[in-house]
Amino acid sequence: MEIVIQPTEEGATGVAARLMARLLRDKPDAVLGLATGSTPLPLYRELARMKLDWRRVTTFNLDEYVGLAPKHPASYHYFMRENLFRHINISEKNIHIPDGMAADVPAFCRRYEERIRRAGGIDLQLLGIGSDGHIGFNEPSSSLASRTRIKTLTARTRRDNARHFGGEARAPHHVITMGIGTIMESWHCLLLAFGKKKARAIAGAVEGPITAMNPASVLQLHPKVTICLDEDAASLLKMKRYYRWVFDNKPEWQTF
Ligand code: PGA
Numbered sequence: 001m002e003i004v005i006q007p008t009e010e011g012a013t014g015v016a017a018r019l020m021a022r023l024l025r026d027k028p029d030a031v032l033g034l035a036t037g038s039t040p041l042p043l044y045r046e047l048a049r050m051k052l053d054w055r056r057v058t059t060f061n062l063d064e065y066v067g068l069a070p071k072h073p074a075s076y077h078y079f080m081r082e083n084l085f086r087h088i089n090i091s092e093k094n095i096h097i098p099d100g101m102a103a104d105v106p107a108f109c110r111r112y113e114e115r116i117r118r119a120g121g122i123d124l125q126l127l128g129i130g131s132d133g134h135i136g137f138n139e140p141s142s143s144l145a146s147r148t149r150i151k152t153l154t155a156r157t158r159r160d161n162a163r164h165f166g167g168e169a170r171a172p173h174h175v176i177t178m179g180i181g182t183i184m185e186s187w188h189c190l191l192l193a194f195g196k197k198k199a200r201a202i203a204g205a206v207e208g209p210i211t212a213m214n215p216a217s218v219l220q221l222h223p224k225v226t227i228c229l230d231e232d233a234a235s236l237l238k239m240k241r242y243y244r245w246v247f248d249n250k251p252e253w254q255t256f
Pocket of ligand 1 (some may be wrong): 036078
């Protein structure tokens, strides 16, 4: 795992943006796995500002709420359109987001997996992390081999996300999410986390045991993971000084 600690959220976002921009320049037909939530917002702003060429890029989003139509302002369809897609030259046909209104959810999930396979797999999977360690919406106790499927959110995640729904009572219970096995098949995982609220989940994911109780800890088994943190999110890491030294002393060809 490569742990990048920057003094601020802006700094960590800048590193992630450069890494993604390099991929899009090196591989104009890259397949990206995208995330939602407050964490990637500044990254999407920065990517839009960079005026990259997205015409041949294909995207797959991690998750969507069950029962929310794409026009619902709290849906991830709406989020992605407003915060990224309408600002870049991506082709509509190359955008994939789980369908929260699917009549047959298991069939939809199988098709979603099949589409990822047919696209050649995901080159770069962007990830946030929940305060409980979830990636995508794979809550603690999710199978570490899971595929795209329906999940029930924990009370904690519903509380964390209640602000988007005008209160916890209105926050959905169910989501469709890529599985942990799906995420683990991507070529490169780029996880971003900012703020004290994420420090415990990050410490467990990076330095704790691999456990379904902190789903992000499975990334320790992934061959290529970059984790971009601000100081607060990194505050509980025991080997902080080492991670900093590694980043500051990279050979030229490894820098971004
Ligand atoms: P956040 O959510 O970016 O809004 O903190 C992250 C997540 O739940 O994965």
